[in-house]
Amino acid sequence: MPVTIRDLAKKLNLSITTVSRALDGYKDVSESTRQRVVNAAYEMGYQPSYAARQLRRKRADAIGYILPTSSPRFSDPLFSSFVSGLCDEASDHQIDLVVSSCPPETQDEQAMYHRWLDSRRVDGMVLNRTRVYDWRVEFLTRNKIPFTLLGKPDMIYDAPGIVVNERGGFESLVRHLAAQGHRRIAYIGASPYLTIQLERYAGYRQGLEAAGLPFIPELVVVGDLTEEGGRQAGLKLLEMENGPTAVLGINDVTALGVCRAVQDAGRMVGRDVAVAGYDGIKESEFANPPLTTLFQPTYEIARRLTAMLLGVINGETLPETRITLQPELMIRASTQNRAF
Amino acid sequence: MPVTIRDLAKKLNLSITTVSRALDGYKDVSESTRQRVVNAAYEMGYQPSYAARQLRRKRADAIGYILPTSSPRFSDPLFSSFVSGLCDEASDHQIDLVVSSCPPETQDEQAMYHRWLDSRRVDGMVLNRTRVYDWRVEFLTRNKIPFTLLGKPDMIYDAPGIVVNERGGFESLVRHLAAQGHRRIAYIGASPYLTIQLERYAGYRQGLEAAGLPFIPELVVVGDLTEEGGRQAGLKLLEMENGPTAVLGINDVTALGVCRAVQDAGRMVGRDVAVAGYDGIKESEFANPPLTTLFQPTYEIARRLTAMLLGVINGETLPETRITLQPELMIRASTQNRAF
DNA sequence: AGACGCATCCAAAACGTTTTGGCCTTCCAG
DNA sequence: CTGGAAGGCCAAAACGTTTTGGATGCGTCT
Numbered sequence: 001m002p003v004t005i006r007d008l009a010k011k012l013n014l015s016i017t018t019v020s021r022a023l024d025g026y027k028d029v030s031e032s033t034r035q036r037v038v039n040a041a042y043e044m045g046y047q048p049s050y051a052a053r054q055l056r057r058k059r060a061d062a063i064g065y066i067l068p069t070s071s072p073r074f075s076d077p078l079f080s081s082f083v084s085g086l087c088d089e090a091s092d093h094q095i096d097l098v099v100s101s102c103p104p105e106t107q108d109e110q111a112m113y114h115r116w117l118d119s120r121r122v123d124g125m126v127l128n129r130t131r132v133y134d135w136r137v138e139f140l141t142r143n144k145i146p147f148t149l150l151g152k153p154d155m156i157y158d159a160p161g162i163v164v165n166e167r168g169g170f171e172s173l174v175r176h177l178a179a180q181g182h183r184r185i186a187y188i189g190a191s192p193y194l195t196i197q198l199e200r201y202a203g204y205r206q207g208l209e210a211a212g213l214p215f216i217p218e219l220v221v222v223g224d225l226t227e228e229g230g231r232q233a234g235l236k237l238l239e240m241e242n243g244p245t246a247v248l249g250i251n252d253v254t255a256l257g258v259c260r261a262v263q264d265a266g267r268m269v270g271r272d273v274a275v276a277g278y279d280g281i282k283e284s285e286f287a288n289p290p291l292t293t294l295f296q297p298t299y300e301i302a303r304r305l306t307a308m309l310l311g312v313i314n315g316e317t318l319p320e321t322r323i324t325l326q327p328e329l330m331i332r333a334s335t336q337n338r339a340f
Numbered sequence: 341m342p343v344t345i346r347d348l349a350k351k352l353n354l355s356i357t358t359v360s361r362a363l364d365g366y367k368d369v370s371e372s373t374r375q376r377v378v379n380a381a382y383e384m385g386y387q388p389s390y391a392a393r394q395l396r397r398k399r400a401d402a403i404g405y406i407l408p409t410s411s412p413r414f415s416d417p418l419f420s421s422f423v424s425g426l427c428d429e430a431s432d433h434q435i436d437l438v439v440s441s442c443p444p445e446t447q448d449e450q451a452m453y454h455r456w457l458d459s460r461r462v463d464g465m466v467l468n469r470t471r472v473y474d475w476r477v478e479f480l481t482r483n484k485i486p487f488t489l490l491g492k493p494d495m496i497y498d499a500p501g502i503v504v505n506e507r508g509g510f511e512s513l514v515r516h517l518a519a520q521g522h523r524r525i526a527y528i529g530a531s532p533y534l535t536i537q538l539e540r541y542a543g544y545r546q547g548l549e550a551a552g553l554p555f556i557p558e559l560v561v562v563g564d565l566t567e568e569g570g571r572q573a574g575l576k577l578l579e580m581e582n583g584p585t586a587v588l589g590i591n592d593v594t595a596l597g598v599c600r601a602v603q604d605a606g607r608m609v610g611r612d613v614a615v616a617g618y619d620g621i622k623e624s625e626f627a628n629p630p631l632t633t634l635f636q637p638t639y640e641i642a643r644r645l646t647a648m649l650l651g652v653i654n655g656e657t658l659p660e661t662r663i664t665l666q667p668e669l670m671i672r673a674s675t676q677n678r679a680f
Numbered sequence: 681a682g683a684c685g686c687a688t689c690c691a692a693a694a695c696g697t698t699t700t701g702g703c704c705t706t707c708c709a710g
Numbered sequence: 711c712t713g714g715a716a717g718g719c720c721a722a723a724a725c726g727t728t729t730t731g732g733a734t735g736c737g738t739c740t
Binding site for chain 1: 391417441459
């Protein structure tokens with residue numbers, strides 16, 4: 001049976017009011033009794049009941065994040081960095097992070113958001129993998145729930161968050177490949193309802209245009225952001241009679257799948273086919289050969305998103321409500337040493 | 341202002357008691373009114389306040405996990421799988437996962453466990469990266485808090501959990517290397533207070549013995565489970581005048597650091613120096629060359645640990661309270677193609 | 681007719697805090 | 711001596727549920 005504020009009050013011959021206020025450091029309790037209270041609380045190992053406090057204060061001291069588990073099980077290592085970032089920043093502020101997983105755009109997802117927010121389980125949310133039309137953004141703004149998000153949906157609502165210049169990133173990537181002499185550059189994307197697809201594909205097209213390369217529709221195929229999806233798409237591209245000499249994955253995981261497909265086909269990444277991705281996950285660095293990619297500081301982004309969120313929750317006015325970052329092009333062996 | 345049970349009762353001309361019991365499916369409310377209540381609840385978007393419910397029920401419907409952030413920021417990708425597993429399994433049971441991060445064996449860690457458990461923020465915890473003498477195990481059993489853990493500390497307490505035969509794994513790994521002709525096999529470990537160090541190091545020693553190889557103290561160095569630590573330790577080993585021909589990392593991340601050190605030294609992994617790790621993280625598969633490792637199904641382990649934990653919380657008697665798994669030796673290029 | 685069982689419903693207590701609106705003293709200025 | 715301010719404390723309400731222990735009415739059995 002845990003010790004309550006009432007036990008403490010009885011022990012000290014004080015009212016629970018005074019104990020509560022003493023612990024919260026109010027001015028209307030004398031310094032000497034405050035000391036007594038604090039000491040006793042420490043000795044008896046008193047911790048205020050989280051539930052009771054939340055009920056009164058109407059604050060959960062927690063933020064939420066729901067990670068999109070697309071496939072049956074395993075998810076992008078990208079989310080590992082993201083969750084770490086959320087977690088570390090929240091911990092620094094004595095705030096808890098509660099996470100759950102759910103396939104996006106499903107009934108379950110809606111139910112889960114409703115459950116969390118209608119029951120005031122968290123004070124705010126961080127969103128990720130934004131959709132072009134994102135019902136979550138509408139839902140949260142309509143219900144006046146604080147949130148921040150990575151990416152910008154194509155909606156009237158203006159939400160605080162961080163946006164990365166993915167379009168520009170992909171454009172520069174295509175130019176890099178064009179400079180290497182590639183003229184048939186493929187792109188493996190994802191569902192068009194995701195902003196990352198919108199932006200990165202647009203960047204791909206812009207890059208082609210800027211480099212004066214023709215757009216070849218057959219070289220655009222849609223994946224599912226997973227490694228296996230990338231492999232499948234890669235195989236399809238490699239089987240074409242007039243296939244690509246370079247393949248861009250919408251993310252690193254897809255690109256790694258392509259690498260595997262290339263190997264399966266008995267060819268060599270870098271020498272026979274150039275491959276590049278986006279994200280800058282650790283795996284890309286250790287890949288064989290190392291993967292050219294656009295690095296985006298996921299961990300720091302997550303930290304900043306939670307810092308911003310906590311600001312919003314506390315009613316502060318943020319210095320900047322929308323931050324733009326540039327991804328960094330990391331050229332590695334997978335797009336060099338071309339042998340043809 | 342969210343809708344409460346009282347609003348619902350008023351609207352329906354019922355007492356809050358009846359509404360509550362109707363929603364919980366008690367037998368003492370007629371089917372017709374139950375329907376009325378359920379419909380109204382749905383229409384008005386009623387969700388019971390999480391805090392109020394938790395306060396009454398004395399149940400948080402949440403489990404906790406604190407991830408050990410050793411270095412300033414980034415952590416082992418291993419934990420990504422682990423958290424995914426916890427999360428998915430918890431979600432399946434409509435239970436939330438609350439996570440935080442904290443450097444192990446610090447004041448902060450103790451404070452954090454106390455804060456969570458004395459304030460009944462979670463119903464139980466999953467532990468990881470067990471210590472040989474693990475105060476958390478003592479703390480949790482003493483306070484009768486449900487928990488499960490991966491690994492077995494060397495303590496009197498008997499806690500439900502999963503244990504992997506790391507010792508046997510490392511022994512077989514050493515034998516594999518010995519069979520390849522290696523006679524000077526190094527081992528890069530970690531703090532001796534971790535059970536993984538205890539077990540894996542013991543396995544290393546057993547392997548040497550079994551293979552009839554001499555134990556050479558200089559070939560054992562202590563790392564910190566990070567890639568950079570592995571690289572440092574690797575460099576140290578490579579500088580030795582009579583250095584090892586094979587290096588074992590206590591985990592994959594360490595081994596990857598060694599790979600980097602080997603490259604830095606202008607030598608080739610596999611050909612000049614064999615390298616192997618433990619965990620079977622994704623990176624090891626994509627490494628250059630692919631890394632020999634002992635695979636352990638972290639994701640599934642995490643799922644089973646939470647399933648077990650939920651069983652304990654619900655007062656069930658577990659079919660088996662301690663599960664033992666065998667790691668799988670995955671031999672890849674990093675320990676083959678020896679050229680000397 | 682009385683006792684009893686059954687089906688529905690409910691008032692009030694409880695959970696452990698925080699906050700509101702005071703109540704006593706004491707002290708000082710007028 | 712009095713009025714008022716200030717310092718230190720507290721009783722009670724409130725937060726939104728769940729649970730306890732009936733209450734009511736109706737039919738059935740003795």
